[in-house]
Amino acid sequence: MLNVCGTSIPIPQLKSKLKQIIIYHNTPGFKKEREYLKLFSRRASLQTKRNMVQFVVGLMVSSWVLQGFHRSVTERPVTRHEHRMQQGMSSSVSTASCTACFASVTEHDKETEDLLPLLNRVIPGVISYKDIDIVTQANAEGRKVKVYHEEAGTGATTSVELFVKRVDASRYAENKAWPDLRRTLLYARTETRFYREIVSLLPTNLAPKCYLAECNLEGLIDDNAHVLDESLTDIPPLLLEKEASKNELLKDRGATIILESLCPQHYIQDSPLTLEQAKQSLQALAKLHASTWEQKELLANAEERLSKTVYHLPMRNPQELLGMEESWNNFLEEFQSNDTNKLFEKSSIQNLGKRMVLMAEYIADELSPRPTDKYVSICHGDYKAMNVFLPRNSKSDGDAIMIDFASSGVGYGMCDVAMHTTHALHPNNLIDGQAEALVEMYLEELEKSFAKASSASFVYPRQIAMRHYRLAVIDYFRFILGRFWKGATLSAFDKRKNNKNTVLVNRNVDAAFALIEKVDHYLHEFEVEHGKG
Secondary structure: OEEEOOEEEOHHHHHHHHHHHHHHOOOHHHHHHHHHHHHOOOOOOHHHHHHHHHHHHHHHHOHHHHHHHHOOOOOOOOOHHHHHHHHHHHOOOOHHHHHHHHHHHHHHOOOOOOHHHHHHHHOOOEEEEEEEEEEEOOOOEEEEEEEEEEOOOOOOEEEEEEEEEEEEHHHHHOOOOHHHHHHHHHHHHHHHHHHHHHHHHOOOOOOOOEEEEEEEOOOOOOOOOOOOOHHHHOOOHHHHOOHHHHHHHOOOOEEEEEEEOOOOOOEEOOOOEOHHHHHHHHHHHHHHHHHOOOOHHHHHHHHHHOEOOOOOHHHOOHHHHHOHHHHHHHHHHHOHHHOOOOHHHOHHHHOHHHHHHHHHHHHHHHOOOOOOOOOEEEEOOOOOHHHEEEEOOHHHHOOOEEOOOOOOEEEEOHHHHHHHHHHHEOHHHOOOOHHHHHHHHHHHHHHHHHHHHOOOOOOOOHHHHHHHHHHHHHHHHHHHHHHOOOOOOHHHHHHHOOOOOOOHHHOOHHHHHHHHHHHHHHHHHHHHHOOOO
16 A cells, blocks of 8 residues: 555556556557556665656546546547647646545446456456446346456557456346245356256357356356246345344355356347348247257256246246236227227137136246147247347347347247247238248258257147147237236337337337237137137
8 A cells, every 4th residue: 555645545446447548549649557567566765656656646647648538538548639738638637646546546436347357257368448338127137248358478558349248136136036035146146057957058150159058046046946946935044133143144245157248340230120130030040949948858958957938827927928918908998099990899808818817827838848849949938029149240240149148948939939029020020921931941940950950850840839839929019018018008019119129019000909919819719728718
């Protein structure tokens, strides 16, 4: 610790600051800073260190550098003219200015300083980093960061962009009831396991490169507990502790995943997708499913280690099904004015909420295969439009890349297909046999991908495949109705109309009506089959 100009400054922290300055303003005019960095070693004299401190604090107090740190540091390098101005200013810095400047710089870094130890674990020689983008979701927080590090061997400074996804149990425990917190933590556990245990089995480039995937839920969820284990309904004793003790115990609980950041110059995310984009995303999906198709031993292990689709009925809050009739009646009343085709006048539509409640468990059971059943594979589980990065140029940039495997698990691949087409495509691209054509294209790609990976014969009769597809469309509608359409209003749809991360049928009235009409038709088939029609 050095005391300079009345400010106590930890030496390692100051050294890190100087490195940041050199990286961001790495031009020939900054020769003196680099010389100081070389001098700053354990063998340097205390006076040398004090001289270095005074120089750096003086540099930081200059208006250009101070503004740069407050703006997360500007991209352009400092010019030689600006450098000479800064050097001229540095010799006349007052004690008050030194103190204020250093305090403001350290305050700027408080929120991001915590990533340095983590980044050093996966990228040797990390010097510093800066945030490019921050993504806050209901069950995780993501940060896209540019990491500056020394290149092995040469010592040259280079950079790489990473995406850091974190689930902090202590943060979510503050505002989530245990059923919701449990689901959040299980999502985190599933995704870390997917990257650690499954991704190496997949064709290359289906998922981003993973640098780190770790999860610690000790005291919250038993590592051997299955996602549907009834014991998980009990609130863990740890969460019943006094607030101060609970916060301390939860401090290191959660999950961290560090992935390569996919370059926007080569990949895009969009919603809704065009037909050509949908074909690309479904081709990637077929490769995922084919890679584990009917591999009983692998699937038995995955059944224990992973999860279920995000809309799988046993994974959902029971209140969604209990309130489904009321949700549907509210939807009918709210959207009546938009029913220009008199769809709501049909008795089958008026009773759709009740019909869904009666058929929900049967539909879910039909879509709950065992690992030893036919036509089973590992599924993505949450294959919405924004969970796939599409190549801008498929010839040069390769295949689509999937993200967010928090709901991955064993099941019928058609559950992914049904969700994706419903979530990602405008209804105009699903009429006149276009939806069925997309499913057929997926099946052809599935068979082709399976043939590349296995010498076994591929069997998935079209009649059974389309049955799985229709069941999955109904099941996904049950999730939409119970989870999103409770209290749905036209104004809420309008507010979300440009939110690409929201399922299209929850922000576009035409898409919602098209799905309702399709489900009414599909549901009748299975009501007859189940003796409920």
